[in-house]
Amino acid sequence: MxxxxxxxxxxxxxxxxxxxxxxxxxxxxxxxxxxxxxxLSGGSTPRFLFTVLGDLYAGTVPWDKVHFFWVDERCxxxxxxxxxxxxxxxxxxxxxxxxxxNIHRIKGEADPVKEAERYSKEMLxxxxxxxxxxFFDIILLGMGEDGHTASIFPGYEHxxxxxxxxxxxxxxxxxxxxxxxxxxxxxxxxxxxxxxxxKNKATIVNNILRDHNDKKQFPASFVKPTxxxxxxxxxxxxxxxxxxxxxxxxxxxx
Ligand code: 6PG
Numbered sequence: 001m002x003x004x005x006x007x008x009x010x011x012x013x014x015x016x017x018x019x020x021x022x023x024x025x026x027x028x029x030x031x032x033x034x035x036x037x038x039x040l041s042g043g044s045t046p047r048f049l050f051t052v053l054g055d056l057y058a059g060t061v062p063w064d065k066v067h068f069f070w071v072d073e074r075c076x077x078x079x080x081x082x083x084x085x086x087x088x089x090x091x092x093x094x095x096x097x098x099x100x101x102n103i104h105r106i107k108g109e110a111d112p113v114k115e116a117e118r119y120s121k122e123m124l125x126x127x128x129x130x131x132x133x134x135f136f137d138i139i140l141l142g143m144g145e146d147g148h149t150a151s152i153f154p155g156y157e158h159x160x161x162x163x164x165x166x167x168x169x170x171x172x173x174x175x176x177x178x179x180x181x182x183x184x185x186x187x188x189x190x191x192x193x194x195x196x197x198x199k200n201k202a203t204i205v206n207n208i209l210r211d212h213n214d215k216k217q218f219p220a221s222f223v224k225p226t227x228x229x230x231x232x233x234x235x236x237x238x239x240x241x242x243x244x245x246x247x248x249x250x251x252x253x254x
Contacts, residue, residue: 005209005232007239011197015048016056018195018233022049022138023057025191029137031065035102037127038138039069039181039189041150042084045142045197050088054095063098067126071139071186072151073106075115075168075177082176083108112168112177119179120166130188131226134165139189143196146172147204147218151180159183160222183222190228194220197235205234206241 008014026036040046053061074082078089085105093103104126106119127134141149151169152159159167160183169178186192196205207215209232215221223230234242 004230005234007234007236007242009236011045011048011235012052014195014197014233014235015052018049018193019052019057022053022193023061025138026061026066031062034128036066036138037069037136038066039071039136039140039185040084040088041071041140041142041195042073042087043142043144044087045195046140047087047091049140049195050091054092058096061096063096064102066098067102067104068093068098069104069123069127069136070106071141072178072180073108075108075112075179077109078105078107080108106179108179112179116166116168116179120164123165123181123185133188134185136185136189137191139186139192141186141192141194141220141223143194143201143204143218143220145200145204147208147220149194149220149223150186151178152183152219152222154217154219157219157222160187160219186223187225188228189225192223192225192228192230194223194230194232194234196232196238199237199240201238202241205232205238209242 008017029036070084073084076082078085104122107115123134127136129135143149146154153169153172156169162182164182165185166179166181169180171178204218208218208221
């Protein structure tokens with residue numbers, strides 16, 4: 001049984017534990033009825049997880065029964081070093097047997113507004129619906145040092161209230177355009193996993209998990225799955241302020 005929140009000694013230990021849990025969830029779903037749908041986060045943290053999945057589980061998971069989506073993408077071509085698709089492709093997809101049609105990348109090279117519309121339709125066409133919204137078995141999320149998640153940055157909190165399922169945003173410091181799914185889709189999922197590492201995120205993690213008053217300034221605090229489960233997987237550095245316990249596979253009591 002998955003405990004909701006865990007602190008691991010290292011990002012690698014976090015990745016190995018989360019990979020094990022994800023693989024078990026994939027294997028436990030009756031994919032004769034529906035394939036398994038997962039939306040991947042971007043940035044650097046998931047690299048550990050995707051590498052473990054590609055290196056340790058290439059031959060033991062029915063990857064042809066899994067459809068991959070993204071929670072966001074930078075508006076760059078797929079071969080760009082900034083591309084979230086490129087990172088997942090290098091670390092995972094090139095190592096597993098998976099039909100190309102199971103990989104639903106956000107086309108960062110396309111016109112952002114048109115691509116947000118196209119990707120919205122692709123999510124609607126290729127996922128089962130719950131509450132008339134795309135329903136993902138798993139959504140993976142990271143969190144930035146400013147408390148953003150997916151590409152919902154401070155100032156874009158309205159994307160947790162919009163009736164759109166996908167939006168175009170501008171990174172507040174780099175000016176980079178991004179396409180992101182919205183809070184409606186995130187909070188509609190069966191399981192949402194935050195994977196967060198690094199000391200520079202410890203204060204925000206603590207504020208959110210301890211329900212501090214100022215957590216509202218962080219978009220990640222708006223992730224509250226309607227019916228689904230929310231998990232925080234942290235390394236010791238990101239979880240360092242949560243309890244006085246020494247780091248380890250500690251479950252955070254909420
Ligand atoms: C992105 C992500 C973003 C990321 C956080 C954390 O496209 O960058 O989806 O939300 O998860 O910025 O990034 P790091 O893992 O690199 O710290």
